[in-house]
Amino acid sequence: MKSFTIADINAVINGVILGNTSNEITAPEQLEKATKHNISFIGNRKYAKLWPLSKASVAVIDEKIEIQPGDNRALIKVKCADLAMAQILEFFNPGNPILEDEIHPSAVVHATAILGKNVQIGANVYIGKNVSIGDGTIIYPNVTVMDDSVIGMACVIWSGTVIRERTQIGHQCIFHTNVSIGADGFGFRPSPDGRGLVKIPQIGNVVIGNGVEIGANSCVDRGKFSSTIIGDGTKIDNLVQIGHNSVLGRSCIMAGHSGLAGSVTLGDGVIIGGSASIKDHTTLHSGVTVGAGSGVMGDVQAGKTVLGYPACDSRDMLKQWVALRKLGKGA
Structure with missing residues (x-):
């Protein structure tokens, strides 16, 4: 087990040390679960009250938080505790499993x-x-990587993933366990006799940019024609559905259980909360945020935050919830 001094750790994040500890640090941990050999994190004032109760020897804290380190304990103040936490987690990362053969x-x-x-x-x-x-x-x-597909440099494709034919993937992408890329889009129409459904062939492909990460058991369907496109730097959580011919811009975020129907367009930097759903042929312009559990039924202007079902401007929805709560109390 590797162990590090507080000086070793601070060399990574370049913070300001308050106090000192003789205990060496072997791992990061939550404040409530930490032992004397753990480092923890306080990025919000509401968690500062947990520090005196924690057994952690070191905590990385936001520079705006004022607490005392205590005996044989230390604090490292930084501008952003969350970003410092990312650096420390990478520092302690044991690494991915190593494949013994170049080709098994x-x-x-x-x-x-x-x-x-x-x-x-x-x-x-x-x-x-x-x-x-x-x-x-x-x-x-x-x-499985099917015919005529292209995968770029320094990608990591985890077990169970299926990449269907003609898919194009950029550099430094990560696909977690059981990702499905390029399955048929969901296209059916009633048959002429009204007694069944006719499957619409899906003959397009999927194009994924650089630095994209897709979580376990998520699906990106190929286009009916043309391409389903995922822009550079986009991050997709577990159990996400992206319908055929959708186009995602750069650095979008989709949380778990959210989904896009067919032909949805997301601008750059769109954030979609967990379990939110977006109607087909809808455009969410750059910088839009969709609250968790919301249902978006129409286009959303750039920079707007929407929530609710059907989704509307977040301020209007909050007013509706307050009014409903007052009605309930009046009853």
Whole structure:
């Protein structure tokens, strides 16, 4: 087990140390669960009251919070505790599992596939015809990459992921366990005799930019024609659905259980809360925030925050909730 002094840790985050401790730090932990060998974090004043009760020897705190370190304990003040926490978690990160073989003997790699330098392919992986994989990409066991797909450099594809034919993926992407990329979009119309449904063929593809991360069990469907597009730097949580022909801009965030119907357009920096749903053929312009559990039924102007079902301006919805609460008390 690695251990570090407070000086070692502060060399990473460059904060201001208050107090001191002789205890070496072996891991980060929540304030309530920490022991004397843990470092913790206080990014909000409401958690400052937990510091005297915690057994942590060190805490990284926001510079606006005023508390005393205590005996044999230390605080490291920084401008943003959350960003410092990210640096420290990376510092303590034990790393991903290491594949022993460059290409596992049980993997099936088509003769026409092009693999870059230092590509690693785990057990039971299937790489189809004319697939191209960039330098340094790691593909963990039981992944399928179908024909004519392109994966960029330094990507990490976790077990169970399926990447369907003709998908294009940029550099430094991360797909977590059981991600589905490029499955058929959901397209059906009533049959002429009214006794069934006719499946609409989905012959487009998926195009994913650089630095995209997609959480476990999330699905990005391919376009009916043309492409479903995920912009650079977008981050998608677990159990998210992105419908066919949707277009996401740069650095969007979608939290768990949220979903886009077909042909939704998101501008840059759109944030969608957990379990929110967006109607088909709707545009959310850059900087929009959608509250958790909301249902967006129409276009939203840039920079707006909406919530509720159906979603409306957050201030109007909050007023409605207050009025309803007053009605309830009056009854």
